[in-house]
């Protein structure tokens with residue numbers, strides 16, 4: 001929320017949320033732009049879009065809409081947006097530079113693009129050895145990579161956004177720090193990703209042993225009583241200047 005405020009999201013803006021998934025970011029934006037503004041969420045996953053649309057209708061949200069579209073074959077009429085936002089989506093695109101260039105054409109002059117992307121390059125770090133935490137992160141990142149995701153996208157953001165008509169206003173990276181009393185729900189994420197982890201051949205059900213994973217992670221945290229950095233999150237903002 002604060003990142004979006006700092007990036008200049010304001011009441012009355014018309015925003016495109018690319019790769020909106022279930023709409024978590026779209027709903028946050030819809031709240032920020034108010035009824036004078038609007039948010040259009042775009043994704044190609046029917047199931048995610050259905051969940052997003054249901055949430056919007058259950059909460060009678062009239063300033064947010066969702067459409068099915070493939071970013072690799074963009075064809076959104078000539079609507080112009082004040083801001084284009086994407087969270088954890090560029091990493092899945094085979095040619096993000098081209099997509100950014102096409103999105104730029106849909107941005108008003110003076111409009112802003114805001115991307116938040118996770119990056120594995122500096123992740124899985126601890127001073128005290130935490131092998132199970134490292135193993136879990138490796139399962140997650142290896143799966144995304146085998147599915148074609150770019151797990152070093154953060155380091156590519158500068159060159160991706162250095163394009164004609166755009167000026168990078170902010171590029172920052174923040175470590176996600178886990179402490180023994182504030183862990184991330186890693187076992188839950190592994191549980192959600194389990195079919196994908198197995199399908200990509202990253203690990204077997206026996207190796208993961210999902211029913212005991214949460215307890216084993218807790219035990220490792222309690223035994224080490226140390227900080228662990230699971231991932232680095234990059235934020236990039238670029239303004240359209242021409």
Ligand SMILES: C[S@@+](CC[C@H](N)C(=O)[O-])C[C@H]1O[C@@H](n2cnc3c(N)ncnc32)[C@H](O)[C@@H]1O
Pocket residue numbers: 018019020021022023024025042043044045048069070071072086087088089092093
């Ligand atoms: C990790 S999820 C992030 C969802 C949402 N931005 C969030 O942060 O909650 C990535 C999303 O990008 C979507 N996506 C991936 N490739 C896409 C493409 N070519 N066109 C449209 N959406 C795409 C996926 O369907 C998925 O919903």
